[in-house]
Amino acid sequence: MLFRSPYAVLVPMLNAWAKAGQQKIDEALDLLDTGSNPQPDIAGMFQLHAALISQFAGRNEAADKNFKAALQGEAPSLRVVQAAGRFFERSGRRGEAEDLYRRFSERAADPIYLADDIARARAGQTLPPAPSRPADGMAEALFDLASALQGERTGDLAQIYAQMALWLKPDFPAARLLIGSLLENEQRYAEANAFYAQASGDPTFGWSAKLHIASNLDQMGKSEEAVRVLEGMANEQPTRIDALVRLGDLWRSKVKLAGPLPEYDRAIDAYDRAIARIPKPQEQHWSLFFSRGVALERSGKWAKAEPDLLKALELEPEQPSVLNYLGYSWADQRIHLDRALPMIERAVELRPRDGYIVDSLGWVHFRLGNVEKALGYMEQAVELRPQDPTINDHLGDVYWRVGRRAEARFQWERALRLEPEPEAIPQIQKKIVDGLPPL
Numbered sequence: 035m036l037f038r039s040p041y042a043v044l045v046p047m048l049n050a051w052a053k054a055g056q057q058k059i060d061e062a063l064d065l066l067d068t069g070s071n072p073q074p075d076i077a078g079m080f081q082l083h084a085a086l087i088s089q090f091a092g093r094n095e096a097a098d099k100n101f102k103a104a105l106q107g108e109a110p111s112l113r114v115v116q117a118a119g120r121f122f123e124r125s126g127r128r129g130e131a132e133d134l135y136r137r138f139s140e141r142a143a144d145p146i147y148l149a150d151d152i153a154r155a156r157a158g159q160t161l162p163p164a165p166s167r168p169a170d171g172m173a174e175a176l177f178d179l180a181s182a183l184q185g186e187r188t189g190d191l192a193q194i195y196a197q198m199a200l201w202l203k204p205d206f207p208a209a210r211l212l213i214g215s216l217l218e219n220e221q222r223y224a225e226a227n228a229f230y231a232q233a234s235g236d237p238t239f240g241w242s243a244k245l246h247i248a249s250n251l252d253q254m255g256k257s258e259e260a261v262r263v264l265e266g267m268a269n270e271q272p273t274r275i276d277a278l279v280r281l282g283d284l285w286r287s288k289v290k291l292a293g294p295l296p297e298y299d300r301a302i303d304a305y306d307r308a309i310a311r312i313p314k315p316q317e318q319h320w321s322l323f324f325s326r327g328v329a330l331e332r333s334g335k336w337a338k339a340e341p342d343l344l345k346a347l348e349l350e351p352e353q354p355s356v357l358n359y360l361g362y363s364w365a366d367q368r369i370h371l372d373r374a375l376p377m378i379e380r381a382v383e384l385r386p387r388d389g390y391i392v393d394s395l396g397w398v399h400f401r402l403g404n405v406e407k408a409l410g411y412m413e414q415a416v417e418l419r420p421q422d423p424t425i426n427d428h429l430g431d432v433y434w435r436v437g438r439r440a441e442a443r444f445q446w447e448r449a450l451r452l453e454p455e456p457e458a459i460p461q462i463q464k465k466i467v468d469g470l471p472p473l
Contacts, residue, residue: 040179040183040188040191040195043076043079043179044175044176044179044195046065046066046080047065047066047079047080047083047172047175047178047179048172048175048176049062049065050062050063050065050066050083050084050087051083051087051168051169051171051172051175052168052172053065054087054090054091054168054171055168057091059087059088059091059093062087063084063087063088063096066080066081066083066084066087067080078103078104078106078107078110078114079178079179079182081100081101081103081104082100082101082104082113082114082117082178083171083174083175083178084096084100085097085098085099085100085101085103085104085117085118085121086117086165086171086174087171088100089121089164089165090164090165090166090168090171094125097121098121098125101114101117101118101121101122102118104118105118105134109141110138111181112138112142112147112148112238113174113177113178113181113208115134115135115138115148116148116151116238118134119131119132119134119135119148119151119155120151120161120162120164121164122134123154123155123161124161124164128155128156128158129155131151131155132152132155132156135148135151135152135155136152139152146241146242146271146274147238147239147242148238149237150237150238151238169202169203170202170203172199172202173198173199173200173202173203173206173209174199174203176195176196176198176199176202177195177196177199177206177208177209177212179192179195180192180193180194180195180196180199180209180212181212183195184212184215184216189216189219189220192212192216193213193216193217196209196212196213196216197213200213207232207233207236207238207239207240207243208233208238208239210229210230210232210233210239210243211229211230211233211239211242211243211246213226213229214226214227214228214229214230214233214243214246215246217229218246218250221253223250223251223253223254224250224254226246226250227246227247227250227251230243230244230246230247230250231243231247234247241267241271244263244267245267245276245277245280247263248260248263248264248267248277248280248284249280251263252284252287257284257288260284261281261284264277264278264280264281264284265277265281268281268307272311273311274311275308275309275311275312275322278304278305278307278308278311279304279305279308279322279325281301281304282300282301282302282303282304282305282308282325282326282329283301283325284301285297285298285300285301285304286298286301286325286328286329289332290455292332292333292334292455292457293332293333293334293457294333294334295333298329298330298332298333299333301325301326301329302326302329302330302333305322305325305326305329306326308322309322309323309326315345315349316349317349317350319349320345320346320347320349320350320353320356321346323342323343323345323346323349324342324343324346324353324355324356324359326342327339327340327341327342327343327345327346327359328359330342331343331359331363336363336367339363340360340363343356343359343360343363344360347360352380352384354380354381354384354385354388354391355381357377357378357380357381357384358377358378358381358388358390358391358394360374360377361373361374361375361377361378361381361394361398362374362378362394362397362398365378365394365397365398365401366397366401368401371398371401371402374398375398375399375402378391378394378395378398379395381394381395382395387418388418389414389415389416389417389418389419389422389425390415390419390422390425392411392414392415392418393411393412393415393419393422393424393425393428395411396408396409396410396411396412396414396415396428396432397412397428399411400412400428400431400432400435405432405435405436406436408432409432409433409436412425412428412429412432413429415428415429416429421452422452423449423450423452423453423454423455423458424449424454424458426445426446426448426449426452427445427446427449427454427458427462429445430442430443430444430445430446430449430465431465431470433445434465434469434470435470435473439469442465442469443466443469446462446465446466447466449462450462450463450466
């Protein structure tokens with residue numbers, strides 16, 4: 035969201051809540067009239083606060099109108115959906131509230147945010163109280179603006195507004211989560227975790243807070259603590275997969291080598307448990323099968339890796355990472371080259387500036403004996419990724435086959451200086467001395 039001035043957005047909202055506290059409701063709502071402000075994001079924010087002020091004043095018909103206006107657009111925020119849904123519940127329209135929560139959850143990256151709201155609306159249980167203090171409304175206004183500013187290179191200002199929101203409304207888990215995220219962006223992991231911990235018991239934001247805590251513990255070198263947090267989460271919610279996926283990713287990030295290593299075994303075990311929780315894999319699960327396939331391939335278990343990579347491709351046929359990884363793996367093993375070539379060509383079409391994928395296309399042409407074609411792609415790949423040892427090594431191989439022997443040795447020597455994987459070092463050293471064997 036782009037603002038000419040954050041104050042031009044914040045001041046009317048704060049003044050409106052001050053007027054509401056003085057029972058000058060009409061004046062408050064006039065300050066939030068969006069008729070002269072065509073910017074949709076600002077209009078939506080003002081509509082939300084007009085709805086909250088009308089609700090505060092007991093003007094339910096006006097609140098209903100404003101909430102519905104705030105919900106217009108392709109992607110209303112979680113805060114808008116939750117506030118509107120709870121208003122509908124208080125108005126005795128539990129079915130309408132549940133439908134709203136469900137529609138948001140279907141679009142959201144993580145449906146857990148509104149899980150408690152859906153269950154409560156369905157059961158007709160008691161709602162948390164509606165905001166009853168103007169200070170709470172002011173806190174919401176500060177939080178809304180901080181949320182809008184967090185991605186606009188104005189993190190410091192967003193943090194100030196979020197801290198002010200928390201000062202006005204100490205029981206504000208969403209603000210604690212936001213401050214934690216802003217601190218995490220600055221790599222202030224311990225400080226971020228202090229805020230996440232304070233939000234970790236909240237039914238809406240607690241799960242996300244705990245995932246962040248685990249990630250930050252790992253960043254701080256406290257991986258064993260991170261593992262305990264993630265395992266505890268996996269036990270706490272036996273139908274969810276995200277904690278196990280994070281656990282697998284954590285273990286996989288610990289190794290840069292290929293071969294049978296315990297970290298790969300632990301990653302594969304976490305992914306196995308996650309996949310076992312999926313009744314029927316859907317499109318969004320492609321990355322889980324891809325991650326397990328990569329871990330299996332890197333640990334030398336190709337017979338198990340290939341079906342996972344094929345499953346990932348089945349779930350997401352146009353995913354460049356899968357097209358590239360599977361195609362390159364086949365090319366590297368000199369198998370299925372006729373299938374690998376169009377797959378990697380498609381990956382390059384989708385991601386033409388990715389040096390790794392361009393290298394793969396050169397490599398499959400090299401394996402097919404199309405060395406002149408391979409040369410062009412390999413030189414382009416080195417331009418895109420000049421510090422990658424494998425790509426430089428590949429270019430050396432191609433130079434050798436086209437008769438440019440001195441340049442080949444130069445590329446292999448460069449690859450050695452770029453710290454390749456340990457198992458590749460003896461092979462590169464041998465090529466520098468002996469070159470490639472005859473075809």
